[in-house]
Amino acid sequence: MNTTNKPKRASWSTSFAFTLAAAASAIGLGNLWRFPYLAAQYGGGSFILIYLVLVVTLGFTLMVSEIAIGRATQQSQLTAFSRFRRSWGILGLAATIVPLLIVPYYCVIGGWVLKYFVTYVQLLFHPGADLLANPDAFFGSFISAPFAPYAYTLVFLGLSALVILLGVKNGIEKSNLVLMPLLFLLAIAICVYVAFLPGAADGISFYLLPNLSFFRTATGSFSIALLAKTVLGAMGQMFYSLSIAMGIMITYGSYLSKTDSIERAVRRIEFFDTLIALLAGFMIIPVVYLFAVKTGTPVQEAMNAGPGLMFITLPKVFATFSPATAAIVGTFFFLLVIFAALTSAISLYEACLASVCDLLHIRRSAAALALFILIAFLAVFSALGYGPLVKVKPFGLPFLDFFDFITNSVLMPLVALGTCLFVSFVISPDSIEMEILRSDPRFVARTLYRVMVRFVAPLLIVAVLVSEICRALGLFGWSI
Numbered sequence: 001m002n003t004t005n006k007p008k009r010a011s012w013s014t015s016f017a018f019t020l021a022a023a024a025s026a027i028g029l030g031n032l033w034r035f036p037y038l039a040a041q042y043g044g045g046s047f048i049l050i051y052l053v054l055v056v057t058l059g060f061t062l063m064v065s066e067i068a069i070g071r072a073t074q075q076s077q078l079t080a081f082s083r084f085r086r087s088w089g090i091l092g093l094a095a096t097i098v099p100l101l102i103v104p105y106y107c108v109i110g111g112w113v114l115k116y117f118v119t120y121v122q123l124l125f126h127p128g129a130d131l132l133a134n135p136d137a138f139f140g141s142f143i144s145a146p147f148a149p150y151a152y153t154l155v156f157l158g159l160s161a162l163v164i165l166l167g168v169k170n171g172i173e174k175s176n177l178v179l180m181p182l183l184f185l186l187a188i189a190i191c192v193y194v195a196f197l198p199g200a201a202d203g204i205s206f207y208l209l210p211n212l213s214f215f216r217t218a219t220g221s222f223s224i225a226l227l228a229k230t231v232l233g234a235m236g237q238m239f240y241s242l243s244i245a246m247g248i249m250i251t252y253g254s255y256l257s258k259t260d261s262i263e264r265a266v267r268r269i270e271f272f273d274t275l276i277a278l279l280a281g282f283m284i285i286p287v288v289y290l291f292a293v294k295t296g297t298p299v300q301e302a303m304n305a306g307p308g309l310m311f312i313t314l315p316k317v318f319a320t321f322s323p324a325t326a327a328i329v330g331t332f333f334f335l336l337v338i339f340a341a342l343t344s345a346i347s348l349y350e351a352c353l354a355s356v357c358d359l360l361h362i363r364r365s366a367a368a369l370a371l372f373i374l375i376a377f378l379a380v381f382s383a384l385g386y387g388p389l390v391k392v393k394p395f396g397l398p399f400l401d402f403f404d405f406i407t408n409s410v411l412m413p414l415v416a417l418g419t420c421l422f423v424s425f426v427i428s429p430d431s432i433e434m435e436i437l438r439s440d441p442r443f444v445a446r447t448l449y450r451v452m453v454r455f456v457a458p459l460l461i462v463a464v465l466v467s468e469i470c471r472a473l474g475l476f477g478w479s480i
């Protein structure tokens with residue numbers, strides 16, 4: 001497919017480099033910030049169990065499809081679908097708009113994390129300073145400041161751009177080789193610390209043991225609606241966490257050698273991503289549990305902090321430690337989150353960049369610069385949406401929440417659905433199987449894949465789409 005005057009396509013050095021890059025993309029804010037609060041809200045162990053089943057079935061199907069499409073076409077998402085059938089180019093466009101809309105607001109949250117990291121580092125050097133004495137007020141005044149959130153966003157975006165400018169092998173691969181082991185080490189160190197806190201066992205049981213009473217109504221009868229809600233919540237989280245339906249896996253698959261096993265790589269990516277999500281629960285839920293018990297806050301109320309869990313509840317928890325311990329734990333924790341968020345932001349940036357390069361055949365550096373300007377511009381809205389732009393609310397939502405809703409709740413399920421229909425009815429699951437068999441002697445989960453991609457996945461995805469829209473619009477009493 002390569003013509004002589006086209007630059008050679010970038011590629012990963014080894015199969016491991018690909019697995020690490022895809023896992024680094026998947027492991028992000030979704031694991032560290034979203035998974036723990038969802039697990040705590042949806043009944044602990046039962047949510048975890050449902051989540052695991054979804055990852056190895058639905059998540060597997062979607063990820064295999066995307067990577068195989070990328071490798072077969074040697075194209076990023078914008079041009080991959082139209083390689084097979086011109087009229088499906090619209091799906092490629094939608095799959096490119098997703099990361100383009102996500103990366104600006106992801107960098108804004110990355111900027112918040114950076115701010116917390118800097119604050120805890122300051123506390124290391126000025127023990128006793130009351131920087132985080134009132135975490136509610138600290139968070140509120142930071143995100144509503146006139147310029148600071150944007151400044152931190154730009155630093156975070158700049159760091160991602162630096163890695164991107166260095167290229168696939170020298171930038172993405174090398175940075176992952178440093179950041180990912182550090183991330184694992186930090187996660188394990190924090191988990192060990194938490195496990196030794198007095199009373200941690202109760203918090204761990206709260207996290208891991210299935211809370212079947214969660215599925216019972218006030219009258220004590222079993223509620224199918226609550227079970228369905230848990231499944232849908234777990235499914236939404238799975239999309240978010242595995243970096244599915246945002247073009248990344250197609251782009252990363254297009255750099256994968258024809259001899260590397262796709263099936264094995266996907267299983268490994270799922271394993272690492274889920275491992276970090278579970279570890280994040282170990283880090284966060286027991287300490288919030290202990291905090292609730294200590295301060296007399298009802299446990300479920302403390303866990304229900306939702307998105308505020310990381311930026312408000314956790315600093316409150318850290319504040320109950322001695323000042324030096326709070327500074328050390330806070331510094332390590334937010335450093336870990338920076339690493340996770342940075343490697344994910346890089347993958348979102350790369351998915352946009354590869355698309356521009358594949359379409360226009362321009363130099364990587366030129367495309368990277370143009371995208372930097374565009375992302376920096378789009379980020380203004382989310383960064384200042386709680387401050388100077390607080391009065392402008394598209395569909396009644398602050399800009400950041402609006403972009404999150406449009407991408408995660410609407411566009412991503414649509415792209416995932418489109419991908420399943422594309423595989424089922426345009427190229428047929430046989431083509432995916434053929435791509436897998438290029439490097440594997442056999443496709444172990446072949447039957448599962450075929451049944452999922454044709455029948456189960458489209459149904460489940462439509463259910464997620466409907467439920468997400470109901471949740472956002474507050475229809476049918478849907479919450480969380």
Ligand code: PFF
Nearest residue numbers: 026028029030240241243344
């Ligand atoms: N999968 C990554 C995470 O869990 O944070 C990356 C990501 C997912 C980015 C979803 C943005 C997003 F909306």
